[in-house]
Amino acid sequence: MHSSEEHVLGFRPLALVLAALLVLTGVTVWVAGFDFGFLNVLVAMSVASTKAALVVFFFMHLKYEGRALQLMVLTVFILLAIFIGFTFFDVAYR
Amino acid sequence: MTQHVASFLEAPAGAGWLRRVGTWIFSTDHKRIGLLYFYSIAAMFAVGVILGLLIRLELIAPGETIMGAQTYNAVFTLHGVVMIFMVVIPSIPAAFGNIFLPIQIGAEDVAFPRLNLFSWWLYMAGASLAVVSLFTGNGPPDTGWTFYVPFSNVTTTNVDLAVLAVFILGFSSILTGLNFIITIHRLRAEGMTWGRLPLFVWSLYATAWIQLLATPVLGITALLIMAERMLGMGLFDPARGGDPILYQHLFWIYSHPAVYIMILPAMGVISDILPVFCRKHIFGYTAIAISSIGIALAGSLVWAHHMFTSGMSDTAVLVFSLLTFIVAIPSAVKVFNWVATMYKGSIALEPPLWYAMAFIVLFSIGGLTGLVLGSAGTDIHVHDTYFVVGHFHYVIFGGTGFGMFAALHYWLPKVYGRMYNKFWAVAACLIMFAGFHVLYFPMFLLGMDGMPRRYYDYLPQYTDMHELSTVGSWLLAVGLVIMTANLVTGMRLGRRVKNNPWGGASLEWTIPSPPPTHNFLEEPVVERGPYDFAGIEPEEPSMRVPAGATKPGGGEA
């Protein structure tokens, strides 16, 4: 149970992730120049979530952790979405 | 046993009292921490009960009776804050969970013993701050335990300190939950599969998740109140674009799940006690285990049922009312399974079972009145009236309180190695049960008649029920005193018991009473379920089968 099947991420993949993150930062700033109406927020949030996923999976090593932990992280994000989403049953219909 | 094993209670030999205290308050032994929690919670509980009795005294007649409006407002606020944040939320998990969770899964300690000690210190810090807030600044807070804005922002009483105390207590609760989750995931003994976990452990697991995921929202809510008051942020100020109702959302996102932090461990205790005293496997193990998780999950989705009259949208009322009814289902599953466990059991009417049965009755009444509150149309009438006060005392005190009492009577012999007087234990249970109804049942009638809560003064038509209720509070207090006296006498002077007085099948009954410092003499290997009583005999004489007691219809199934 207490195995040390530790996976070490090399410098090169880390650098690639960094590059991707920087590019995505550029992308958000760039697309913010366009006006998609109410989609603006959606676009910005999708890019941010992509970046977040990169950080979580690689920098934070989640990709190489056990199933249980991955499930927990998923639950937390869903819960957060629910807290925000359900509040809108109120604020969006008031 | 040949050699004597030092129990965890025994201080290192030859130490002075200062050292002895030190070996407790700096101990990382989960059992000692559990007891520390227990004593501090009991002390806070005494404070809360006295405040409760004062509330009842003031309400014995309309008009000002023993205190003015400002004092009364401070008293019920403190009563709520102390009882919720310092008594029931930590009660069963932090006290009994700490002591028995590691033992029940066959571990030597929790995953992070030092963190565990730290969380007790945080609890003490929070509790002390709360006490300090009474005597400093502009007087004790008078906002109610819900700290609703804008009032909590306007009042000049000492809200900041109280809110800081709540923040710290929340932190302590988070750390306990975190510790339990890791302990359950990582430290189960060999053979202790998820399907063999005692249901108490399952309930603590579900509770721990709520503690971990909901409490931070309370944390930020508390921080925001401080930001409003001290920095003038204006996040909830309508004149500056804020929305006071959002505060209520944040508060209840924590505080509704918190009520399940209070009740789930008690449900776990009941699920562990019933089989032992029926000598029968728990009915529907999987269903009970899953329903704990179900309550934790679904319970996180219903917070706005506290806000049906708040001015939020009708759509939200629809959704949250529906979801509220959904949470009732797993609770119903548990209650039915408990009763079914008793069917064709071989029942020994010992004190823990009395308390467990009282729990079932009181919790059912409290839960069923919760349905009245969850239903939108009826909640409009009884919201913020004594009906709600009745509801939550039934579930919190009837539920968590009696669950705690049941746990005390069940595990006290294990912790101290001594037995209390059983006659007085049952008598206290019955007196409290009666007093409970006299105290809290009239509240339902008051609420139906429209008596709002948090009133120090009331219209004359409510006098009779209030009087009755106050008398009930004295009866209850008598029962409580008897119970406490009996338990204290028992744990110091009671007759000694051996490993397994009740004939329980979970791991804590395989080790000496009181348990040795490292719990197990050798690492246990688990080969049986927690409710598999075959071959285990209770050591208590009163639990033995009387000779020749077989009757037709009894016997094997």
Place this chain on the structure above:
Amino acid sequence: MSAPFKDQVGARMGMWLFLFTELLLFGGLFVLYAAYLHRWPAEFHHAAGELSRTFGAANTVVLITSSFTVAASITALRTGRSTLARMLIWLTLALALVFLINKFFEWSAKFDHGLYPGGHELVLRDAGEQIFFAMYFTMTGLHGLHVLIGMAVLGWVLSMIGGKVRRDEPVALENAGLYWHLVDLIWIYLFPLFYLVT
């Protein structure tokens, strides 16, 4: 005290659970933000225009890079190059400092213009803009606090590298790293929400 047994996986999992609580702490603020954005879209649009995109983007780059250096330092430690690991942490701390200095200039510019809750300029604005700035100061303030805490933690671990924190005992660094990534993660959302969402 229990036996000196170290459960590395358990310790890391514990850190993750702690991060969950941090996420939900900020989660409460995100709930508020979402609701207010919904209520005052035009005002948020207008007020967001007053924040400097360049500053924001620069800070994003700084923080992302610092996240990389932490991750790299873990790799360095685990492959036995503890001097490199130490240097990378120093670099991270330096980047964190840059972030804070940047933030300081941004904040003080706003303070100079009276654009803070209760400030003489802000009270004249629309309610929606007032709430935007209240959210801005609350959220970036709390985030800044986390940057400080993260720096303290990294500094503490730095002092142990080569000692208690070794190739075969990397958890402390890993956990400090996880914390630092979380700080980054939150900024990844704060940046578009305050500087770009218009």
Place this chain on the structure above:
Amino acid sequence: MYSQALSAAQQVDRAFALIFGVSVLLLAGIVGCMLWFAWRYQRKRHPQAADIHGNTLLEILWFVLPTIIVLGMFYFGWTSYKALRSVPADAMTVQVTGRMWSWAFEYPNGRRAAELVVPVGRAVKLDMTSTDVIHSFYVPAFRIKTDTVPGMQTYAWFRPEEKGEYDILCAEYCGLKHANMLSVVRVVEAEEFNQWYRGETDMTGGAGPDPLAVFENQGCTGCHSLDGTILVGPTLKDIWMRDTVAVLPDGRTNSIKADGPYLRRAILDPGAEVVQGYDDIMPGYEGQVTDEELKAMLHWMKGAAAPVPPQGRTVAENEGCLSCHSTDGTIIAGPSFKGLAGSRIQVLDQGKEREIVADDSYLKESILKPEALLRKGYDPMMPGYDYLSPGDLESLVEYMQSLGTSP
């Protein structure tokens, strides 16, 4: 329980009955089984427990059954809630304002009151808000309760079916006198209501309409000054028994002493006698002002000679001042009005303390903008009353003066 007074309330009561009924049955079943088992299967009667671990069918049953039951409860709860929220089209609207610690009701014609007077059988919609913290408007008899939230409008409605008085309570904790934030709904016959509504009767025991408010509300002061200056109309100052030349419709003139009957005619039918030098532009007020108001105005024009009932007292009651300020020297949440006017007091001016004399202008200022100068030793909790008419303000100050000065 309160008697039922309206149909939405009946729906709510039905939901109550249903949920209680089902709950009692369930509870009886559960407790009954439990006690029976505890007796029947006691160890001495049943020494060997059966080896049962569960029963899939039963477990499905008691998953499905509660689901159906609670969905039923939900349905009735929701429909009764809908009934509470669906306002009939013909409802009369009253604006409700909650404030520490009193209620204010404002009718469509501008009439303000501290009690809610409504005609029997008529649907009433309440539009609500609050000026300070959250309160909750609760009338148990009608099963309605809605929070009043600052910066927000909420609503409720009811249709009173029976005459009578019904308690109004505040159900959201709002500080010191939360328990005393009471009022009543007075349900009366339609005829009685109409008279009250027009201001002809006063059921709340107050002292009749405020003349200054009437001048204000009826628009008199748009054309007449009360202080002697000439606007498009002659000033009303010192008008009593003034000598006037009136031009009749046929062009003739007439010398008149402005006595009661003349002034009454001049208000109700001004075109009949137009004061020389002015245009015939004043509208007739026949049917516009009530007798009560007319009397009050004439009373005012007569001057201070006759003792006017303390108008300020009524305002203070209606505006809820008296829930925080006493008139007998005791301290509630604010300083007592007794002996206040003209006394020397310590105030905090932006945190700095200084001594001032509570003169008229200070008193007015404290009512309009209480946060500007804070009386030392009190919380800054008083709401601003900047909507008060100058008349009301004046009468409040007069009333305070009538309560004497302490050194």
